[in-house]
Amino acid sequence: MGEATVRLPVKGASRDAVLAAMSASRAQDAKWRDARTWSLVYHAGDELTRLLTDAYTMFFSENGLNPMAFPSLKRFESEVVSMTAGLLGGDDQVVGNMTSGGSESLLMAVKTARDLARVERPDVDEPEMVLPDSAHPALLKAAHYFGVKPVRVPVRADFRADVEAMARAITPDTILLVGSAPSYPHGVIDPIADIGLLAAERGLSFHVDSCLGGFLLPFARRLGHAIPDFDLRVPGVTSISADVHKYGFAAKGASVILYRNSRIRRHQYFTFADWSGGLYASPTMTGTRPGGAIAAAWAVLNYLGEEGYLRLTETTMRTTEALMKGINAIDGLRVLGDPDMSVFAFASDSLDVYVVADLMDARGWHLDRQQMPSSLHLMVTPAHAGIVEAFLGDLRAVVQEVRSAPEGSLGGGMAAIYGGIAKMPDRTFVHDFLAGVLDEWTRV
Ligand SMILES: Cc1ncc(COP(=O)(O)O)c(C=O)c1O
Structure with missing residues (x-):
């Protein structure tokens, strides 16, 4: 319905016409090149x-x-995996693959743990995974797809995983x-060492989702920031994911999933030997794997090297500190928790932050709205170094505007939707x- 109203054109258009139409359709897109967005694009120049x-x-x-056909891609993937393992404390037993992104890496981690347990824990009929409620929804997607029951445990007041509550679960x-x-929501590192201990004691798989931090935390630590082992x-850590297309600054479609050893990774693979089309072997979720994404990931790691990542991390961390300091200095706003890197959220006890977000939208800034508690989210990249004062200036002005607005005069738009949803007890709705x-997204 509605989705079939645009038909394949009978005649093709010229190359110029096609490109011009596409270029024109970008007019309303988020202005990430101007560092006006705080998610989705990691821009480093x-x-x-x-x-x-x-x-x-x-x-x-x-x-x-088929890496046999393209030894170049085989080399790139192996080297990206190896360089990532080196950054994340892996020894020569560690193995892994590239995937299309964080979600696919997490899907693989859950499926691999499930299939490993099928062999090593045949007594388990209905497998469960225990995760802090701050964990990324891609893990719940994985649980849903692979028939693993997710047991979500509330985080502590500092937004980090409550390991004792996880043990009880x-x-x-x-x-x-x-x-x-x-x-993702509050940019804090869970107590990985304690969870590792728990996993080892109980003989459980333990996945660390370092999709966001994998290519930043190792460099932040080397710059002197207090980063705990993660x-x-x-x-006790049996697998870890790190996205090259986030703080690795690669092109979209590049993440790495690593396993402690090849015995574990065996359970990730899919092979099929009885097909008329030949022998089939696929390491990850996707069949076709775009060579461009693998090649661009290899390119950026080699182009930047340690020095480049240290430089970008230094800029990112410095910019984050300036932003957090500036936001905390605005009366009524406060950064939530004690973020460990360049991702954080701020909230307010006296103002409706969703109204703040709407008014910031009107000034061209795209802040992501969060819930439980209501807050606004920022992922800082080197591209934001030049806009700190402009952003804080607009934020101060907007906060002033919200404060001085007559009661009830603001609060339509997205604020009404988010505010309403936050209060809705029936989540089915x-x-x-x-x-x-989602239906709307493909309606023409
Ligand atoms: C912590 C974390 N894990 C996983 C993901 C999912 O990554 P992707 O969007 O590349 O699938 C994200 C995305 O922001 C994330 O922040």
């Missing part, structure tokens, strides 16, 4: 973007599904524990609402 574009297009047509059917380094250095939003 036009020079890097040009390198990524060149590397991506060089391998635009190649397919990582373990049952004879638990196969997997999860922690984040850091969590990776394969921690005993919210699910239906969200499914309706």
Whole structure:
């Protein structure tokens, strides 16, 4: 309904006409190049973007599904995995693969833990995974897809995983524990060492979701920031994910999933030997794997090297500190918790932050809205270094505007929707609402 109203054109258009139409349709898109967005795009400058574009297009047509056909891609993937393992404390037993992104890496981690348990814990009929409620929804997607029951445990007041509560949530059917380094909502690292201890004691798999932090935390630590062990250095960690397309600054479609050893990774694979089309073997979720994404990931790691990442991390951390300081200095606003890197949220006890977000939208800033508690979210990149004062100036002005507005005069728009949803006790309605939003996405 509605989705079939645009038909394949009978005649093709000219190359110029096609590109012009596409270019024009970008007019309303978020202005990430001006550092006006706080999620979705990790921008580290036009020079890097040009390198990524060149590397991506060089391998635009190649397919990582069959590395025998493309030894170049096989080399790139192996080296990206190896460099990532080196950054994340892996020894020579550690193995892994590239995937299309954080979600696919998390899907693989859950499926692998489930299939490992099927072999090693045949007594478990209905596997469960215990995760802090701050963990990324892709883990719940994985639980949903792979028939693993998610047991979500409330985080502590500092937004970090409550390891004692996680221990209490373990049952004879638990196969997997999860922690984040850091969590998306509040940018804090869960007590990975304590969860590792728990996992080792109980003989459970333990996945660390370092999709956000994997390519920043190692450098932040080297710059002197107090970063606790969060990776394969921690005993008990059996797998870890790190997204090259986030703070690795690669082109979209690049993440790494690492396992402690190849015995575990065996349970990730899918092979099929009885098909008329030949022998089939696929390491991850996708069949075809775009060569461009693999090539661009290899390119950026080699182009930046340690020095480049240290430089970008230094800028990112410095910018984050300036932003957090500026936000905390605005009467009524406060940063939530004690964020460990460049991702954080701020809330207010006296103002409706959703109204603040709407008014910031009107000034061209796209802040992401969060709930439980209501807050606004920022992921800081080097591109934000130049806009700190402009952003804080607008935020101060907006807060003033909200304060001095007559009661009830603000609060329509998204604020009304978010405010309403936050208060809605019946979450079934919210699910239906969200499914309706997804329907809208493909309506022409
Ligand atoms: C902590 C964390 N894990 C996983 C993901 C999912 O990554 P992707 O959007 O690349 O699938 C994200 C995305 O922001 C994340 O922040």
